[in-house]
Amino acid sequence: MIKPLQIGITGGIGSGKSTVARIFQVLGIPVYDADSRAKAVMIQNDSLKKAIITNFGENAYLADGSLNRRFLAEQVFSDGEKTKLINSLVHPAVAQDYEQWLAHQQSTPYVIREAALMIESGAYRSLDKLIVVTAPEELRLQRIRTRDPQRSEAEIRGIIAKQMPEDEKLKFADFIIYNDEKHSLIEQVWALHKNFLQIF
Incomplete structure (x- = not known):
């Protein structure tokens, strides 16, 4: 039985990785939100x-x-x-849960696995391709403050500081999506979608 192509999506807090995953979902692609x-x-x-x-x-x-x-x-x-x-x-238990989920996704050309710590946990190694979603830090900060008004700027900057730096994450990327409000997210996802269908 042919396994679907496994594509990872990661990015720092506020980068918009969940928004990108939702666009793939709209295109009919199953998404596992780790x-x-x-x-x-x-x-x-x-x-x-x-x-x-x-x-x-x-x-x-x-x-x-x-x-x-x-x-x-x-x-x-x-x-x-x-x-x-x-x-x-937690990570080994989630990996097991993902494998069980993947076993039920045989009728799709590819799947998306979205996770914040995909690189740090080593989970990216078991995937075929990795997308890193990137955005300027000030824009990420603005998004998080809008989404989580209970968090202070200092708390958000503390979370960002604890995460792997963006430039480090990008070294692991097979594909980069720029969520900087200058590039169209939909166009970038559509181009990757067509690419993945060809690989399959």
């Missing part, structure tokens, strides 16, 4: 849930069984070692 799925897997996967409680304590989950995101964010964002630890627990 960051959203990670939140679901952390609740649904019992062995992962146990590992998180063992390492972070009972407060990692609320009384109704949902993820205590505020508590985990406070634990993780202030401590690099804890960030590595949570990623080492």
Whole structure:
């Protein structure tokens, strides 16, 4: 059985990678949103849930069984070692979830896997091509402040500072999408869509 081509999409916070993924979705291409799925897997996967409680304590989950995101964010964002630890627990479980999802996508020429930490986690190595979405930092900052008004500028800049620098990310890219309000996103995605159909 021929597997569909696997295309990754990544980019820093506020770069617009989710918007790009949605355009591919409109073109009929299945999209696996790794960051959203990670939140679901952390609740649904019992062995992962146990590992998180063992390492972070009972407060990692609320009384109704949902993820205590505020508590985990406070634990993780202030401590690099804890960030590595949570990623080492979650990423393998998400990779397994992705493989199960991929097994049901045999009738499509290619699929999109979208994730913020695709390069950092090493997940890009299992994919056929990688798209990096890039945007100027000030524009990213503006977008995040509009989307997440509860976050301060200092907090957003702190998140950006912790992520892999854009110029480093671009070294891993097979394709770059410029989301700088000067280039048409739709035209860039359409050109890649046609390219991927030819590769398949």
